[in-house]
Amino acid sequence: MAGLACANYLHRAGRPVLVLEAADAVGGRVRTDVTPEGFRLDRGFQVLLTRYPEVERLIDYGALHLKAFRSGAVIRLPDGKETTLQNPLQQPVAAFSALTSRIGSLPDKLRIVSMVQHVRRFTSQQLLSRNSTNEQDTLSFLRQYGWSEQMIQNFFRPFFGGVFLDRSLSTAANFFEFVFKQFVEGEAVVPALGMQQIPEQLAARLPAGTIRLNTPVAALEGTSVRLRNGETLHAAAVVLAVDGEAAARLLPAANTAPTLAWRRTTCTYFAAPAAKGRPDKLLRLNASPTALAHNVAFPSDVASAYAPAGQRLVSVSTHGEHGLSEADLTARLRQELTDWFGPEAAQWQHLRTYELPYALPEYPAGQPARQSLKVQGHLYRCGDYAAYPSLNAALASGREVAEMLLAS
Numbered sequence: 001m002a003g004l005a006c007a008n009y010l011h012r013a014g015r016p017v018l019v020l021e022a023a024d025a026v027g028g029r030v031r032t033d034v035t036p037e038g039f040r041l042d043r044g045f046q047v048l049l050t051r052y053p054e055v056e057r058l059i060d061y062g063a064l065h066l067k068a069f070r071s072g073a074v075i076r077l078p079d080g081k082e083t084t085l086q087n088p089l090q091q092p093v094a095a096f097s098a099l100t101s102r103i104g105s106l107p108d109k110l111r112i113v114s115m116v117q118h119v120r121r122f123t124s125q126q127l128l129s130r131n132s133t134n135e136q137d138t139l140s141f142l143r144q145y146g147w148s149e150q151m152i153q154n155f156f157r158p159f160f161g162g163v164f165l166d167r168s169l170s171t172a173a174n175f176f177e178f179v180f181k182q183f184v185e186g187e188a189v190v191p192a193l194g195m196q197q198i199p200e201q202l203a204a205r206l207p208a209g210t211i212r213l214n215t216p217v218a219a220l221e222g223t224s225v226r227l228r229n230g231e232t233l234h235a236a237a238v239v240l241a242v243d244g245e246a247a248a249r250l251l252p253a254a255n256t257a258p259t260l261a262w263r264r265t266t267c268t269y270f271a272a273p274a275a276k277g278r279p280d281k282l283l284r285l286n287a288s289p290t291a292l293a294h295n296v297a298f299p300s301d302v303a304s305a306y307a308p309a310g311q312r313l314v315s316v317s318t319h320g321e322h323g324l325s326e327a328d329l330t331a332r333l334r335q336e337l338t339d340w341f342g343p344e345a346a347q348w349q350h351l352r353t354y355e356l357p358y359a360l361p362e363y364p365a366g367q368p369a370r371q372s373l374k375v376q377g378h379l380y381r382c383g384d385y386a387a388y389p390s391l392n393a394a395l396a397s398g399r400e401v402a403e404m405l406l407a408s
């Protein structure tokens with residue numbers, strides 16, 4: 001996404017670009033596989049938040065036929081009971097006052113209202129740039145704000161732990177505020193035909209021949225690029241738009257990110273018979289600290305092309321290290337899903353498991369929301385690892401590098 005954004009802005013300004021992509025399609029971490037039966041499997045459950053400033057700036061929403069999840073979630077509490085939050089961040093008074101005290105106390109509900117007002121007062125960029133919250137992790141920020149442990153366990157850990165892929169909530173709190181604002185002001189959507197439609201849209205705007213797929217770069221020497229096939233290319237400028245892991249291999253040591261730790265997640269897909277009745281289009285979150293099924297979504301309830309006719313796609317995310325083989329994880333998930341959704345879940349057909357050890361770069365307290373993008377001479381870098389773990393960051397860093405090149 002970072003490289004395609006950069007190439008798009010340069011092309012718009014009339015500069016010639018060449019994009020070298022190691023994989024067999026564009027998208028990087030935003031890919032969708034179509035199975036022979038006709039399921040569309042995003043490589044890890046992922047959504048687009050419609051108010052991301054960089055996405056609004058670059059992406060044509062109409063052409064993607066976006067399909068929205070309903071704002072809110074069904075939360076399974078540790079005792080197995082469920083509670084539904086509708087519009088918790090958009091209409092907090094209504095959402096939380098309708099609940100029993102099981103999610104949080106009355107003061108917690110008032111705090112949600114004040115947090116909503118707080119994030120509305122700032123732009124997204126101002127929230128990301130706040131030093132005071134950048135220096136704190138999300139958990140200590142929430143505790144300092146005064147929220148009860150019950151509210152943290154039953155709402156913040158499952159909800160934001162799913163966004164950060166980090167239920168410990170050790171992610172820096174300025175990113176929490178930024179994401180909170182996105183949920184307050186926008187929607188969580190997927191393109192009708194899967195998340196890969198987003199990078200495909202950017203790729204389609206570039207002239208034919210601009211993108212070379214299956215072309216891994218082996219080494220950089222100044223502004224010369226050596227490909228794995230032995231070919232060497234020379235350019236006026238080079239933008240390294242790879243993930244943090246590949247950047248560490250290709251860049252001079254002094255220019256790698258300060259931390260190269262990752263958040264991992266596992267996405268297990270099942271096929272179920274189509275649901276009867278109208279779907280609620282809500283995410284399912286599990287507040288149990290011992291569960292492996294951390295969140296469950298039914299993407300085909302939201303975007304019907306995610307499953308063939310008569311079927312329903314079930315996406316189950318397990319964040320962090322689970323230490324199980326695929327077969328053992330699937331069996332454990334099936335047991336949990338049966339307890340959660342009833343005996344019919346025992347019959348759901350396992351489709352595929354995606355292990356994503358490099359899903360998101362860690363973004364701990366104290367890490368700046370924007371690292372230097374100029375490496376040396378005419379060599380630049382972009383990507384989420386140089387900022388914070390989000391599509392918005394990938395696109396922003398790509399745009400900023402394009403602007404630097406256009407100004408030089």
Ligand SMILES: Cc1cc2nc3c(=O)[nH]c(=O)nc-3n(C[C@H](O)[C@H](O)[C@H](O)COP(=O)(O)OP(=O)(O)OC[C@H]3O[C@@H](n4cnc5c(N)ncnc54)[C@H](O)[C@@H]3O)c2cc1C
Pocket residue numbers: 001002003020021022023026027028029030043044045046047048049215216217218241242243246265356358359360382383384385389390391392394
């Ligand atoms: C499961 C999951 C869920 C997520 N959920 C969300 C979400 O809900 N909202 C959100 O905003 N973000 C989410 N993200 C994060 C988001 O997808 C990333 O922040 C973003 O896609 C990163 O883009 P990037 O361009 O920085 O890096 P990447 O997507 O990693 O792209 C790097 C590219 O470089 C290529 N490459 C690597 N090495 C070489 C080489 N040697 N030669 C040539 N090419 C090379 C790769 O093939 C890839 O195409 C999620 C990510 C995952 C995996």
